[in-house]
Amino acid sequence: MLSVLLQLPDADIVFYPSLLDEQESDRLLTQLTETIDWRQDWITIYGRSMPQPRLTAWYSNPGISYTYSGITMQPSPWTRTLLDLKAKAEAVSGVVFNSVLLNLYRDGNDSMGWHSDDEPELGQNPIIGSLSLGGTRRFMLRHRAEKGLKHQIELTSGSFLLMQGTTQHYWQHQIPKTKRPVPPRINLTFRVIDLSVRLTSELDTD
Ligand SMILES: O=C(O)CCC(=O)C(=O)O
């Protein structure tokens, strides 16, 4: 499988332009749009409550909830289709994932702001496998300390982006809004949640 290693300091990011072909990607976009248990969460920014600018869903092995930005997501059980996609992501990356966060960007107004995926339960060096389906969106990266260091990559339908090593320590990423008309897009970020970290921090707070 063709892959491109991004030449970025303090990062380990590999891009696979075509994990899935166009026809397969189109079919999956339609199927997942209709069958996933999408939810609209609300977020509070500067004391104001507003709908998160995308729909989300969380699927995982039993008992793995996920908390980020103050939202805790209870898992839905794996579906046949998600398990197939998980197997494909695992085959190229050599990583065994136990969960996936899905994001549905309905149009160019949907987005995800600057962040690192660095919650404690993602472990010391989080491994994240990101599969994109549908409309191409721009994925922007910026170094947290070296402000001039930036990179961007167009996440096309069927592509897979693997982030690992120290990437989340040193870099943030975002999907900005766009005024260009863009078709709907689904992104699946397969993750490895470390349950022992969860257990320890829960015990600590008791
Ligand atoms: O939609 C994307 O490509 C990025 C999603 C993302 O960064 C995340 O779910 O943490």
Ligand SMILES: [Fe+2]
């Ligand atoms: Fe992310």
